[in-house]
Amino acid sequence: MYRWIWRQLPGSAAARTATMALLLIAVLALLWLVVFPWASIHVPVDQSGIG
């Protein structure tokens, strides 16, 4: 999977590494800022309500 993404990227090895790093940061930001906040109030990990 990661090898496939690597092959799709243009440019030299250094350019590919930089693009991979950017992709990684973008995915992490999406998870931390959008996906996790949404999931945290829909996944009942710690339930404190009653009735």
Next chain:
Amino acid sequence: MRFCQRVIGEILVTSGVIVALFLAYMYWGTAMREGDAQQRFDRELSSRWAAPGLSLAMLGSPGRLVTGRPFALMRIPAFGADWKFAIVQGTGLAQLALGPGHVPGTQRPGQVGNFAVAGHRVTAGNPFWSVPSLRPGDAVFIDTVSGTYEYKITARPVWVWPGDSAVLAPSPDRPGQRPRHAWITLITCDPAWSGTSRVVVTGLLVGKTPRYPGGGS
């Protein structure tokens, strides 16, 4: 075959990392977001409660409670001198992510009946982490627009099932009867990180200090 094994392995490892990150978010991320919300609420309540904008009517009735909005501050000295949280209206996960929440349908601070507040044991800054360690005689202060209500814990914590709404009754000591006292009920989950059961601590109103003597009820 080798190709499939590698892709499946990569997907499994990636999923594991995402789950680990999500747990880190539940612990630190939710605390950061709740901390931001609490700071905002603290500023908002201080400016709302500052004298110039207040009419006597507002001091008497704290207005409509809006889901997800703060209306009171809770202080419990037994948890430390700095322990303070703004209470929001509502106990859905979206509200508890902002701070302890007032159970809709229960009374307001100071009223005869039952003022019930639920809070996360863990996540969102762990506001009610220490609630099971409260003991009879511990004080709980609730600041509202009209003043400060002092409650004293009257009994050791009790463990109930999540569906046991009798603890929310206006007279939790005698469910079904007309309330005669002003109670406070604090609710959180136990064990931590679960929804298995609830810990409930109750107390009685013992005093009130008006924000502005002569104003309000």
